[in-house]
Amino acid sequence: MDEARFAEVDRWIERHLLPEDPILEAVLGARRTAGLPPIDVSPLHGAFLGLLAHLVKARRILEIGTLAGYSAICMARALPEDGRLVTIEVDPRHAEVARANFARADIVARIDLRVGAALDVLPTLVDAHHAFDMAFIDADKENNAAYADWAATLVRSGGVVVIDNVVRAGRIIDPADEAPQIAGTRSLYAAMRMDRRFEPAVLQTVGVKGWDGMMICRRL
Ligand code: SAH
Ligand code: DHB
Ligand code: MG
Numbered sequence: 001m002d003e004a005r006f007a008e009v010d011r012w013i014e015r016h017l018l019p020e021d022p023i024l025e026a027v028l029g030a031r032r033t034a035g036l037p038p039i040d041v042s043p044l045h046g047a048f049l050g051l052l053a054h055l056v057k058a059r060r061i062l063e064i065g066t067l068a069g070y071s072a073i074c075m076a077r078a079l080p081e082d083g084r085l086v087t088i089e090v091d092p093r094h095a096e097v098a099r100a101n102f103a104r105a106d107i108v109a110r111i112d113l114r115v116g117a118a119l120d121v122l123p124t125l126v127d128a129h130h131a132f133d134m135a136f137i138d139a140d141k142e143n144n145a146a147y148a149d150w151a152a153t154l155v156r157s158g159g160v161v162v163i164d165n166v167v168r169a170g171r172i173i174d175p176a177d178e179a180p181q182i183a184g185t186r187s188l189y190a191a192m193r194m195d196r197r198f199e200p201a202v203l204q205t206v207g208v209k210g211w212d213g214m215m216i217c218r219r220l
Helices: 003-017 022-033 043-055 070-076 092-104 118-128 141-154 168-173 180-194
Strands: 060-064 084-089 111-115 132-137 155-164 198-205 212-219
Touching (some): 022 092, 043 155, 060 141, 070 084, 070 092, 070 132, 141 155, 141 212, 180 212
């Protein structure tokens, strides 16, 4: 495997394709200073999420797993002025860093940060049945099948649901690997295969976050 090379190429593409972004740099800086784990989406994946939000003309976006707000900012920037992104974070320390980052990105008004375990918060959003145009699932992988089920309820027909980290360096096919996160990811595949509400696809990825992948589903 050529992990270092993949990461170098990712950085090269970033430098040669993306505009400089002092705000996102500061967001990552604040995440680092606060000692939060470096598990935000990569800059190129952030650009991809923003692109998807534009493609589905998103006015309402749901995110599960905020961390320091990096992916939330990438998506919220694609919203119109009166659009809303609801993002759910269980760790109050992470939420605090994210809140400061939303202010830093001057995007506070478009973001509704809910602090709590996603499975407790999601039922409070049912008034918004089918009101979301997009969902990004990137929290505890153990609950991914349950989160996808919630996304089916909350995302409108024609909307898009993206689930991060569905390859995990190939660990999903190793029968000896019984880590709960990996088992949760396998359950997600099993659930998606049976689920008539989604048209799913997976893209494997390499780059600064190693070898992983994203599941991208259209809500039918
Ligand atoms: N989407 C972020 C990264 C999220 S990291 C980005 O790309 O910038 C995963 C986050 O999910 C962590 O902050 C973790 O605290 C949070 N999380 C873990 N379990 C959760 C749960 N049950 N409910 C809500 N958030 C959870
Ligand atoms: C981990 C979590 C993520 O969401 C990610 O994108 C990468 C790594 C982790 O928990 O290790
Ligand atoms: Mg992730």
